[in-house]
Amino acid sequence: MNVESLKAALGRKVVSTADAEAIGTVDHVVLDVPGRRVLGVVLGGGKKARVVPWSGITGFGHDAVMVRGDAARPAGDEDEHRSAGGAFDVLGRRTLSDDGNELGHFTDLTFDTASGALVELLVGEHTLPADALLGVGSYAVVVAAAAG
Amino acid sequence: MTLLMKATELVGLPVVTVDGGEDVAEVRDVVYEPEAGRLVGLTLNKRGFFAGRMAEMLTIDGVHAIGRNAVMIKDPSVLMAPGDAPEVAAQGPERNVLGNEVLTDGGTRIGTVRDLVVVVGGDGRVVGYQMDKDGGGVAYIPLPSQMAVSGSTLVVPDATSDFVIDDLVGLGAAVDEFRARLGL
Numbered sequence: 001m002n003v004e005s006l007k008a009a010l011g012r013k014v015v016s017t018a019d020a021e022a023i024g025t026v027d028h029v030v031l032d033v034p035g036r037r038v039l040g041v042v043l044g045g046g047k048k049a050r051v052v053p054w055s056g057i058t059g060f061g062h063d064a065v066m067v068r069g070d071a072a073r074p075a076g077d078e079d080e081h082r083s084a085g086g087a088f089d090v091l092g093r094r095t096l097s098d099d100g101n102e103l104g105h106f107t108d109l110t111f112d113t114a115s116g117a118l119v120e121l122l123v124g125e126h127t128l129p130a131d132a133l134l135g136v137g138s139y140a141v142v143v144a145a146a147a148g
Numbered sequence: 149m150t151l152l153m154k155a156t157e158l159v160g161l162p163v164v165t166v167d168g169g170e171d172v173a174e175v176r177d178v179v180y181e182p183e184a185g186r187l188v189g190l191t192l193n194k195r196g197f198f199a200g201r202m203a204e205m206l207t208i209d210g211v212h213a214i215g216r217n218a219v220m221i222k223d224p225s226v227l228m229a230p231g232d233a234p235e236v237a238a239q240g241p242e243r244n245v246l247g248n249e250v251l252t253d254g255g256t257r258i259g260t261v262r263d264l265v266v267v268v269g270g271d272g273r274v275v276g277y278q279m280d281k282d283g284g285g286v287a288y289i290p291l292p293s294q295m296a297v298s299g300s301t302l303v304v305p306d307a308t309s310d311f312v313i314d315d316l317v318g319l320g321a322a323v324d325e326f327r328a329r330l331g332l
Contacts, residue, residue, distance in 0.1 A: 096164060096169075096215070096217060096218050096220070097215070098166045098212060098213060098220050099213040099215045099220065100161075100164075100213045100214055100215020100216065100217060100218040100219060100220045100268075101215040101216050101217055101218075102216070102217040102218075134166050134167065135165060135166055135167045135168050135169040136169050137164075137165065137168045137169025137170040137171075138169070138170055138171075139162065139164055139169055139170055139171035140164055140169045140171075140218075141169055142164065142165075142166050142167075142169045142220070145213075
């Protein structure tokens with residue numbers, strides 16, 4: 001399994017395999033919180049954002065994210081629109097355990113570059129398994145207390 | 149670990165959804181049922197720019213957890229509309245024991261109630277009172293599960309005098325010992 005850090009992946013260039021042109025950078029990710037997966041990457045932000053769903057990524061490499069030529073499209077469903085607006089920008093966000101205690105700031109998360117499945121969450125000095133992730137909102141990221 | 153918090157420390161805490169990570173309200177006040185020694189629920193204020201009283205309340209059954217930094221709820225559907233809230237919640241200030249004098253059942257006054265001490269992370273159980281001692285200073289007294297209470301006075305067992313604690317940390321252990329002594 002090839003594991004990548006979200007912090008490291010943000011800002012990485014996104015290149016089309018059709019014409020080798022850089023079409024943007026990884027500016028946000030779309031998260032499936034209950035499924036603990038990265039569903040896609042967002043290029044740009046706001047109304048002009050384009051989304052590459054995970055199925056359109058041919059290689060999530062250390063130097064570039066390679067995508068199929070026609071893979072980038074406007075945001076579709078609600079989660080993609082929210083993502084383009086920064087709803088899933090978890091890095092630096094306040095993190096609460098579900099028993100109501102603050103654990104610190106969300107520092108990073110790691111995911112499997114093949115499937116997009118989340119692997120670990122880094123919160124302050126804590127490392128939590130991916131399934132501890134319960135909710136991501138404007139106020140806080142919520143994680144399971146037992147895992148902390 | 150049992151974490152004890154004073155009820156007034158709950159005021160102002162954000163009410164956050166576990167599933168959504170959103171702060172849907174904040175604690176305005178604590179509704180307490182003195183005879184049962186438990187919190188009934190919390191009244192709420194709106195968050196942010198449109199601050200002000202919220203009509204809905206949060207009963208203790210709707211609370212997922214109370215922590216040092218937030219009151220957690222599963223999702224906003226647990227907030228209860230005014231018509232559905234338990235009757236005790238509407239009675240408000242009469243339920244307030246803060247400022248009541250504390251009398252032992254032998255007739256000795258030991259102080260006045262300053263605050264409630266709540267077990268955090270549990271079912272809203274109130275385990276003690278913070279009290280201003282008549283001789284000056286602050287102390288904590290453990291609470292039996294039932295006691296007589298009126299609008300102005302709280303009657304505690306004589307044995308309470310032996311369990312007056314100076315710090316909140318010591319109260320947790322004292323509560324168990326005290327209840328054992330009373331045979332509760």
